[in-house]
Amino acid sequence: MSSYISVFNPATEELIGEVPAYDVAEVNAAVERAQGAQRSWAKRPLAERRDALWAIADAVIAHSDELALLESTDVGKPLSAARQEVLGVAECFKYYAGVVDKILGDTIPVDGGISMTFREPMGVVAVISPWNFPLPIASWNIAPALACGNAVIVKPAALTPLSTVRFGQIVKELGVIGDALQVLTGSGARIGNALAEHPGVNKISFTGSTETGRSILHAASKTMKRVTLELGGKSASVVYDDVDLAKCLQAAPLSVFENTGQDCCARSRFLVQRGVFDEFVEGFIESTRALKIGDPLHGSTNLGPLVSAAHRDTVASFLEDGLNVVTAGEAPEGPGFWMAPRIVIAPDPKSRVATDEIFGPIASVIPFDTEEEAIALANDSIYGLSGSIWTQDIGQAMRTARRLESGTLSVNSNSSIRIQTPFGGFKQSGIGRELGQAAVEGYTELKTVFVRTDP
Numbered sequence: 001m002s003s004y005i006s007v008f009n010p011a012t013e014e015l016i017g018e019v020p021a022y023d024v025a026e027v028n029a030a031v032e033r034a035q036g037a038q039r040s041w042a043k044r045p046l047a048e049r050r051d052a053l054w055a056i057a058d059a060v061i062a063h064s065d066e067l068a069l070l071e072s073t074d075v076g077k078p079l080s081a082a083r084q085e086v087l088g089v090a091e092c093f094k095y096y097a098g099v100v101d102k103i104l105g106d107t108i109p110v111d112g113g114i115s116m117t118f119r120e121p122m123g124v125v126a127v128i129s130p131w132n133f134p135l136p137i138a139s140w141n142i143a144p145a146l147a148c149g150n151a152v153i154v155k156p157a158a159l160t161p162l163s164t165v166r167f168g169q170i171v172k173e174l175g176v177i178g179d180a181l182q183v184l185t186g187s188g189a190r191i192g193n194a195l196a197e198h199p200g201v202n203k204i205s206f207t208g209s210t211e212t213g214r215s216i217l218h219a220a221s222k223t224m225k226r227v228t229l230e231l232g233g234k235s236a237s238v239v240y241d242d243v244d245l246a247k248c249l250q251a252a253p254l255s256v257f258e259n260t261g262q263d264c265c266a267r268s269r270f271l272v273q274r275g276v277f278d279e280f281v282e283g284f285i286e287s288t289r290a291l292k293i294g295d296p297l298h299g300s301t302n303l304g305p306l307v308s309a310a311h312r313d314t315v316a317s318f319l320e321d322g323l324n325v326v327t328a329g330e331a332p333e334g335p336g337f338w339m340a341p342r343i344v345i346a347p348d349p350k351s352r353v354a355t356d357e358i359f360g361p362i363a364s365v366i367p368f369d370t371e372e373e374a375i376a377l378a379n380d381s382i383y384g385l386s387g388s389i390w391t392q393d394i395g396q397a398m399r400t401a402r403r404l405e406s407g408t409l410s411v412n413s414n415s416s417i418r419i420q421t422p423f424g425g426f427k428q429s430g431i432g433r434e435l436g437q438a439a440v441e442g443y444t445e446l447k448t449v450f451v452r453t454d455p
């Protein structure tokens, strides 16, 4: 082990921890341990594997205060949100505990006999997770991968590793799965890349930026690894003239500014039909101003700081001269990497602010006239992760939903992610699907066995 990574609280800039910066030698050793552990984990009786995942869920609940506090101080997110996220991690393990004995195949009548399919474990899975929702996103991959009989090596983001490291310790102390789960901390470019290239790793599950996703895909291609990529987004909320404006405005601020905009599903483009445009803008500014920005540990806080000074600089670089920008709310002075929400009114839809993933508290509001134009604007993006449609006309909602190039959509809601339903992106927002039963396809190899019945 060569060195340590220092971890800071983005709300106070104080040092809150250190984790090892592992090197390639530790990756090799971890993969070897994982291979051995996977063989015995996959052979364990179904009921034991189910109970092990359920025990992890119970342990997460028992440690939920501690894990939520770590997540809040590491990422800078409100403690109340972190607590919900940690409880969601437990729910995810419970859901996949129930999946362990429902990994089904087909029987297929064929000439001369019967064919049947099995879903076999892939082997060793590396989960590389981002800094914005560290433990939830890791769990969406760890739980189904384990349920399907794989071993998992998790590499959390260097900026926010604390909750994942603590989770790894808690699972180790439980003693229910041994080395079938290991956590390795370190630099993405070094150990993340080493995992993507390692011939003993059978699958990479990566969540992060589209740029890093491209480099993972390249590294994984050398050994033809299976890959799931959950990448960036520039999701649109399409707001039609017949919207229930009160409901929409109640939801709008957190649909883009939750987690201080550091959310892959952030609806950072509001496409608003011209008949309701002015009223929407006015209401959106007002409802955003009502959000409380400040100490993440305070019960009524809605928005914390951005994750780092460097990230705040990147976000601020989108506020170019010539834009019509309204600052909605007041951010604390510092210490901490604070930034108040910004609403950019009617920018050029082709401009940087309206097309790039900003990953911070900046929303664009763009007018349109017709349904056709709204769909064209929404689809004019390299991304296709999420989005919302606001209308009271069910026909219009469903027409629009079917034509939007996006993996996850909601009508009259901002809900993107549920444990029971598939989640993932079209276009450069990713490859493959997480969550629900779809994750079983992502963590198993399909095997066909033919049995001759002809004499």
Ligand code: NAD
Binding pocket: 128, 129, 130, 131, 132, 133, 137, 155, 156, 157, 158, 186, 187, 188, 189, 190, 191, 192, 193, 194, 196, 207, 208, 209, 210, 212, 213, 215, 216, 230, 231, 232, 233, 263, 264, 265, 357, 359, 385, 425, 429, 430
């Ligand atoms: P990132 O791409 O910088 O890092 C993600 C992870 O990859 C980290 O663990 C990092 O250490 C590792 N990494 C970096 N370089 C690597 C390399 N060359 N090889 C292997 N691993 C490497 O992303 P981030 O800044 O942590 O997260 C923000 C991005 O994640 C945004 O683009 C956001 O949209 C995306 N995201 C997507 C989803 C989704 O589900 N689609 C969810 C959350 C975040």
